[in-house]
Amino acid sequence: MNQRPNTSSTCGSPEHAVHRRLFLQGSMAAGAASVASFNGLFSIPAAAEQAKRQGKKCILLWLCGAPSQFETWDPKPGTSTSGPFRAIPTNLPGIHISQLMPRCATIMDKLAVIRSMKTEPSEHFQGIDVLTRGDKPRPPFTRPILGSVIAQQLGDLDSPVPQFVLLDPCPEGNEFKAFKSGNWAGWLGAEYGPVRAGGKYSIPNLGRLDSISELDHQDRETLRAFLSRKYENDRRSEAASSHNAAFQRVAGLMSCAPLFDLDQLPPADRERYGPGAFAQHALQARHLIENGSTFVMVANGMPWDNHVFQHEMHQMLVPELDNVLFQLITDLEDRGLLEDTLVIAMGEFGRTPWLNEARGRDHYPNAWSMAMSGAGIRGGVVHGATDKLGRNVVEGHTDNRQLFATIFRALGIEPDQEYDLPGLPTFRRVEEDAQAVEEVLL
Amino acid sequence: MSEATKTLTLKKTQDWKLPTSVLDAALADDENAMIAGCMDGVYRLQFEPHQEELLYQHESYVSSVGLLKENQIVSAGYDGGLRWFDVEQRKLLRTTRAHDFWSWDMSVSADRSRIASVTGQYLAGSYKYEPQSEKEPSLKVFAADSGDLLHQLPHIPSTQAVAISPDNRFVAAGNLMGEVRVFDLDNGQMAANWTTPDFTSWGIIKSHCYLGGIFDLQFTPDSQSLLLCGMGPMRDPMAGNGRQLWQRWDWKKETPTLLDQTHQGQSGEGLMETLAIHPRSEHFAMGGRLRGGDWNLALFDLDSGDRIASAKTGFRITRVQYTADGKSLFVAGTQGQPKPKKDDSPLPPFGRVERYEIG
Numbered sequence: 150m151n152q153r154p155n156t157s158s159t160c161g162s163p164e165h166a167v168h169r170r171l172f173l174q175g176s177m178a179a180g181a182a183s184v185a186s187f188n189g190l191f192s193i194p195a196a197a198e199q200a201k202r203q204g205k206k207c208i209l210l211w212l213c214g215a216p217s218q219f220e221t222w223d224p225k226p227g228t229s230t231s232g233p234f235r236a237i238p239t240n241l242p243g244i245h246i247s248q249l250m251p252r253c254a255t256i257m258d259k260l261a262v263i264r265s266m267k268t269e270p271s272e273h274f275q276g277i278d279v280l281t282r283g284d285k286p287r288p289p290f291t292r293p294i295l296g297s298v299i300a301q302q303l304g305d306l307d308s309p310v311p312q313f314v315l316l317d318p319c320p321e322g323n324e325f326k327a328f329k330s331g332n333w334a335g336w337l338g339a340e341y342g343p344v345r346a347g348g349k350y351s352i353p354n355l356g357r358l359d360s361i362s363e364l365d366h367q368d369r370e371t372l373r374a375f376l377s378r379k380y381e382n383d384r385r386s387e388a389a390s391s392h393n394a395a396f397q398r399v400a401g402l403m404s405c406a407p408l409f410d411l412d413q414l415p416p417a418d419r420e421r422y423g424p425g426a427f428a429q430h431a432l433q434a435r436h437l438i439e440n441g442s443t444f445v446m447v448a449n450g451m452p453w454d455n456h457v458f459q460h461e462m463h464q465m466l467v468p469e470l471d472n473v474l475f476q477l478i479t480d481l482e483d484r485g486l487l488e489d490t491l492v493i494a495m496g497e498f499g500r501t502p503w504l505n506e507a508r509g510r511d512h513y514p515n516a517w518s519m520a521m522s523g524a525g526i527r528g529g530v531v532h533g534a535t536d537k538l539g540r541n542v543v544e545g546h547t548d549n550r551q552l553f554a555t556i557f558r559a560l561g562i563e564p565d566q567e568y569d570l571p572g573l574p575t576f577r578r579v580e581e582d583a584q585a586v587e588e589v590l591l
Numbered sequence: 592m593s594e595a596t597k598t599l600t601l602k603k604t605q606d607w608k609l610p611t612s613v614l615d616a617a618l619a620d621d622e623n624a625m626i627a628g629c630m631d632g633v634y635r636l637q638f639e640p641h642q643e644e645l646l647y648q649h650e651s652y653v654s655s656v657g658l659l660k661e662n663q664i665v666s667a668g669y670d671g672g673l674r675w676f677d678v679e680q681r682k683l684l685r686t687t688r689a690h691d692f693w694s695w696d697m698s699v700s701a702d703r704s705r706i707a708s709v710t711g712q713y714l715a716g717s718y719k720y721e722p723q724s725e726k727e728p729s730l731k732v733f734a735a736d737s738g739d740l741l742h743q744l745p746h747i748p749s750t751q752a753v754a755i756s757p758d759n760r761f762v763a764a765g766n767l768m769g770e771v772r773v774f775d776l777d778n779g780q781m782a783a784n785w786t787t788p789d790f791t792s793w794g795i796i797k798s799h800c801y802l803g804g805i806f807d808l809q810f811t812p813d814s815q816s817l818l819l820c821g822m823g824p825m826r827d828p829m830a831g832n833g834r835q836l837w838q839r840w841d842w843k844k845e846t847p848t849l850l851d852q853t854h855q856g857q858s859g860e861g862l863m864e865t866l867a868i869h870p871r872s873e874h875f876a877m878g879g880r881l882r883g884g885d886w887n888l889a890l891f892d893l894d895s896g897d898r899i900a901s902a903k904t905g906f907r908i909t910r911v912q913y914t915a916d917g918k919s920l921f922v923a924g925t926q927g928q929p930k931p932k933k934d935d936s937p938l939p940p941f942g943r944v945e946r947y948e949i950g
Contacts, residue, residue, distance in 0.1 A: 214798075214829075229611075229928070229931050229938060230931055233651045233652045233669035233693065234669075235650070235651070318799065319797075319799050321795055321796040321797065322796065322797060323796055323797055323827070325797075326796075423715055424715055424716060424717050424718060425715030425717075425718065425720055425800075426718050426719070426720070426799055428715065429718060449798075449799055450794070450796070450797050450798055450799055451797045451798070452794065452797060452798035452799065452800060454797055454798075454829050455829065456829055456830075456831070457828070457829060457830075457831035457862070458802055458828070458829075458831075461713070461749070461802070462800075462802065464692075464712055464713065465712070465713045465714055465720075465800065466800075468712075468714060469714070469715050502930075502931055503928040503929065503930050503931060504612075504927065504928040505927040505928070506880065506906065506907045506925065506926055506927040507831050507862075507880055507882075507907065508907075509831075538931045540930075540931060
């Protein structure tokens with residue numbers, strides 16, 4: 150075992166509830182972060198340079214609702230399942246993707262696409278659970294979400310910058326809403342849960358009051374910390390410990406507020422990424438990664454669930470994704486960060502080869518696609534294949550465990566490692582000895 | 592419903608199937624055949640004796656078809672093209688690249704001299720996903736005989752429905768955001784412009800973006816008012832459960848005015864995609880998809896707006912059209928696509944055409 154000490158007990162404790170309220174539901178708004186005294190804190194190149202040295206990081210473009218593989222990575226031109234869009238050639242000889250992705254077609258040599266995802270859940274909640282945690286639930290134990298594992302393994306808990314950030318401006322989201330209100334960090338403990346930001350999510354009154362000087366502010370915090378630590382020692386209280394952690398996290402958030410302010414980002418960058426919320430938050434993810442975050446998950450509700458208006462929606466969503474991926478990967482490469490930053494774009498399953506009566510495609514876990522680029526990933530690889538109509542995987546079957554083994558390996562994390570969970574059954578990061586997809590790994 | 596409004600019946604008398612979804616259709620002049628724009632091409636469906644023939648294809652789905660003079664037809668497609676075809680000679684006459692993006696809808700003027708087609712890709716234009724401004728003219732008008740481009744007219748994408756007034760003087764187009772623009776066909780000047788918010792959803796629950804909009808519009812026979820159809824706003828547009836909605840607007844007033852809309856208690860849920868007005872202006876028909884309720888095809892009194900007949904077809908309706916005598920109604924559409932077989936051998940047919948007697 151070579152893991153960091155597990156500072157938290159099992160999931161579901163009152164302490165965790167304190168964290169969840171503060172860190173999962175509570176969050177920061179782009180707008181609320183306009184705290185003038187903190188502006189420019191991370192504008193010095195040395196800070197970014199420090200972040201660059203910290204090791205591997207990950208951006209998950211969470212395409213919640215489940216995009217269609219036919220209108221993205223695995224088009225089937227000239228067949229009954231193709232839909233109305235054409236396929237276009239890419240810079241990989243013989244490889245075609247949807248005409249809705251012309252920019253990605255020019256950087257396929259930097260991408261690894263898995264066209265042979267085959268998973269079990271066909272409903273959103275279960276699909277989200279499996280594709281963000283890596284495995285099916287085993288109640289009452291809660292497996293930590295990918296971002297929590299990566300934050301724990303690769304993050305710098307002493308950093309004032311949140312290590313795991315969820316950028317999602319949509320307060321609703323049906324099954325994703327239900328999922329968001331659950332326990333993300335699982336048995337790792339709430340300190341590895343996400344800070345949520347984006348859109349209207351905010352921690353009100355984040356800035357120090359004008360009536361309190363910086364010195365007063367520090368004095369008050371010193372006194373609070375002393376009393377709290379004394380209480381914690383006298384009573385052996387885990388709740389007090391969590392409370393202290395919460396205060397420390399809030400103090401960190403206060404110091405890095407500008408990172409969450411979209412208006413602080415260069416206008417030219419904002420224009421390149423595109424004006425939509427998903428695109429803007431993808432840019433913000435890059436900014437957070439550049440400045441010390443370890444895992445940033447970008448979502449926008451679950452817009453990909455196109456049971457109706459499949460083509461009418463994908464004709465808007467896919468071009469935005471296409472541009473976001475292109476800009477993100479190109480930017481990270483230009484900044485020398487791609488080698489250490491894994492970019493993942495996926496949803497919880499794919500969509501049916503056939504169209505329903507409402508001009509939509511329904512849920513389809515039997516054969517779907519996802520893409521990765523950057524840290525540890527070999528670009529220019531298309532792994533696996535589906536049959537002529539996209540009904541089934543015919544080559545390179547990859548399930549959620551194999552995918553997670555691949556992601557962990559790409560980031561230098563041992564997939565087979567056991568968690569250190571005294572009193573709990575044995576859990577591994579990836580169960581059943583699932584093997585990574587070697588073809589897509591460097 | 593007012594006491595004076597007479598109720599009618601819709602009785603299915605014939606039905607036919609086509610291999611793929613019928614996305615638009617036009618009844619031949621002899622009323623013994625239908626030209627059907629389908630996912631896989633343009634078909635001629637002859638009723639008696641029954642015969643179906645794939646005439647030609649686009650590079651993608653066919654979105655609209657229309658009849659022209661001298662046995663010609665014109666079609667528009669998701670490939671952005673317009674195609675002219677001589678039915679008698681079975682010969683493709685002309686292909687025009689009308690749009691970079693797909694043609695959402697195409698309409699032929701009553702005198703068959705003009706063709707109007709609308710396009711526009713909905714792309715994110717703001718943090719809230721208001722649509723970007725157009726990258727190409729959203730509305731184009733062509734001469735039906737020569738294919739010459741007569742007008743390129745502006746709108747906001749996606750522009751999804753178009754109609755030419757019966758007097759051939761105006762063209763109207765409606766978009767995703769419920770904005771209607773009416774242009775004078777003589778000079779291309781905008782004659783009216785207004786927005787109805789009642790057809791558009793901003794996804795609160797799942798999708799922070801816009802969905803819906805106007806899916807069909809028709810001038811009334813006197814060209815004085817416009818009927819629009821679509822689906823009422825939803826918190827979750829992915830549910831497709833908005834109110835089955837039509838609206839009638841007096842577009843010639845200085846400020847266009849809403850005259851009437853689907854009456855309370857007379858609608859179910861589902862996207863309404865097609866309108867047709869009775870040849871003697873007695874009523875109008877509206878059809879679409881049934882998501883909730885008990886009808887997806889209905890007749891409405893043109894004066895009172897009351898629903899006077901309804902039916903449940905069991906498939907999504909994409910086009911309704913009266914026969915010339917106004918005694919029958921042809922309905923075209925589609926069921927869900929069957930699961931494909933392993934070898935891509937032909938699927939069971941899922942395009943639908945039905946005839947209803949109005950009693």
